[in-house]
Amino acid sequence: MKFTALGGAGEVGANSYHLEVDGTGILLDAGVHPKRYGMESLPLLEALRRKEIHAILISHCHIDHLGALPVILKYFPTQRIFMTGPSFPISMRMLHNTVTVMERLKEEKGVSEYPFYTHQEIDMISNLFQAMEYGKPFRIPSMNGYHREELEGVFLDAGHILGSAGALIRGKEGTVFYTGDTCRHDQTVIKGAIYPKEKIDLLILENTLCSSVEAERKKRGNEIQRLAAEIRRVITRGGTVLIPTFALGRTQEILSILDRLKKRDRIPDVPILVSGMGKVFSKIYDRFALQTRRKDPELLFKNIQTQSLNSKNSLTRRSFKKPGIIVATSGMLSEKTPANQLTYGMLENPKHGIFFVGYLDEDTPGFQLLNTPPGKEVTIDSSLPPRKKVCDVLTFRFSAHSHRKEILQIVEELAPKKVILVHGEKGSVGWTAEMIREMDSGVDVIIPETGKEITL
Ligand SMILES: [Zn+2]
Ligand SMILES: [Zn+2]
Known part of the structure; x- marks a missing residue:
């Protein structure tokens, strides 16, 4: 061989x-x-x-x-x-x-x-x-x-x-x-x-x-509780939570977690906005719900209420007017993606929270942002001037x-x-x-x- x-x-x-x-x-x-x-x-x-x-x-x-x-x-x-x-x-x-x-x-x-x-x-x-x-x-x-x-x-x-x-x-x-x-x-x-x-x-x-070492130690259940607590904190102070994710896989995992937390009153009933590709893949998840190995075969994404995050509202302040949760690509905040553009708009406002839920490769804007001390400037798009990191930036393990x-x-x-x-x-x-x-x-x-x- x-x-x-x-x-x-x-x-x-x-x-x-x-x-x-x-x-x-x-x-x-x-x-x-x-x-x-x-x-x-x-x-x-x-x-x-x-x-x-x-x-x-x-x-x-x-x-x-x-x-x-x-x-x-x-x-x-x-x-x-x-x-x-x-x-x-x-x-x-x-x-x-x-x-x-x-x-x-x-x-x-x-x-x-x-x-x-x-x-x-x-x-x-x-x-x-x-x-x-x-x-x-x-x-x-x-x-x-x-x-x-x-x-x-x-x-x-x-x-x-x-x-x-x-x-x-x-x-x-x-x-x-x-x-x-x-x-x-x-x-x-x-x-x-x-x-x-x-x-x-x-x-x-x-x-x-x-x-x-951390991935090995962090317990999934504890991470879900911590995520719920942090979402509650941001929403209560009138902010928006951005969860940067891959459209395929992680988006569906996060949506199912948010849905469960909402049903159990662990997080407030605020709108959840999802970017287009995330929605496309959720539909395919539904199509194969009964043919693939699922924890809960009855869970269908079409039953989870979400709104579309489209290019019209992604860049404007409209998305942030009322408290809400946005699930958008990319997970590592790559340049010119909805999550990157949204982050740019949110960074200097202390009300908001940006919560990473996946692996961050070094040299990605996501990694840079997470590792910038609060109050310091960070460049997340090389074609735009740097911004101060004022809002909460946290990371959770949902590997x-x-x-x-x-x-x-x-x-x-x-x-x-x-x-x-x-x-x-x-x-x-x-x-x-x-x-x-x-x-x-x-x-x-x-x-x-x-x-x-x-x-x-
Ligand atoms: Zn993969
Ligand atoms: Zn891979």
């Missing part, structure tokens, strides 16, 4: 991995780097020179796993792209939205190579997508098409967002399990991940939270990733011969490597480098 990271080695970046099993080339995910622009945001396509891709497996539809797919297909007109049933409609919406974002960034940030692909091209590639059922084996074709000795693939629920999956690949050379983004514990909407029961030769393991103890439990349970550590900053990956070596279980730990082929 051979493995090459094209991105996602020592970082949470443009996650994409080339795997060769029994001579068949498989691409695991095709993401773009969430905080880079233009060519810089793509996986290292050069590392694919002289390699073949017979099939592409997409673990889930966050942009750091999906955004480069149409670009890669231009160079490798692969016949088959496998994903789960729910991921199919989500991927279409996500890619079309990415075109819109790229077109906007071309204008606003002058990224000349954008858009990498068009709406039309997405429609054209959609017939290559194959939606597979969770737990049901499928054949992965090789260059000569299907024949008896093909590899077998199976998607197992990864518990991260709707449609997320770990990919199990069975071949003659060995059995590989790629976790994708994986969450071992239950969230509010989605149940925790399922892992393979069989012997694994190679585990490709995500490490997002492995440098965080959709396994914390580091859970990551080690996965290694212990699966007891693979080899583990490749990906999707984590160097500190995260280093921590996991050290802990696995200390376990003294004979698991061979590999830390990959971008573009370097590893023979296994």
Whole structure:
């Protein structure tokens, strides 16, 4: 077997991995780097020179796993792209939205190579997508098409967002399990991940939270109580709460938490505003409510009262006139997003609160803002003058990733011969490597480098 990271080695970046099993080339995910622009945001396509891709497996539809797919297909007109049933409609919406974002960034940030692909091209590639059922084996074709000795693939629920999956690949050379983004514990909407029961030769393991002691210690229930208390405080003083989130996954988790808190009178009954893409994905969550593993299969987002946050009210003071809660993208406050623009309007008013609920990558405006002392100036949009941080800026832990103890439990349970550590900053990956070596279980730990082929 051979493995090459094209991105996602020592970082949470443009996650994409080339795997060769029994001579068949498989691409695991095709993401773009969430905080880079233009060519810089793509996986290292050069590392694919002289390699073949017979099939592409997409673990889930966050942009750091999906955004480069149409670009890669231009160079490798692969016949088959496998994903789960729910991921199919989500991927279409996500890619079309990415075109819109790229077109906007071309204008606003002058990224000349954008858009990498068009709406039309997405429609054209959609017939290559194959939606597979969770737990049901499928054949992965090789260059000569299907024949008896093909590899077998199976998607197992990864518990991260709707449609997320770990990919199990069975071949003659060995059995590989790629976790994708994986969450071992239950969230509010989605149940925790399922892992393979069989012997694994190679585990490709995500490490997002492995440098965080806090993620491991913070209890979900306590975080929900703390969030409720802080929301009450802001609303009572007449302010607005902004919760910057990813539109896919985190928005739905937060909406279900807010709904429950409202029903139990833990927070005041104020309007909840949600940005457009969040609403789009909530609809898809509803569509698959009975077909996917849910904590509460009866929870439907269409029954949670929300208002649309559109571009008309997002930039004006209208959104802040009356107390309310706004759930808007992006989770890390990337420039030119609704959450970033809203934050700019809220920062200097002590009434308001900005509450982060997810992972913040260093060098993102969200990270900058959180780590600026109160009263000091902070730049959250490089094209605008800095503003003073006056309003409350807090962070809460509602992770959709396994914390580091859970990551080690996965290694212990699966007891693979080899583990490749990906999707984590160097500190995260280093921590996991050290802990696995200390376990003294004979698991061979590999830390990959971008573009370097590893023979296994
Ligand atoms: Zn993800
Ligand atoms: Zn990811």
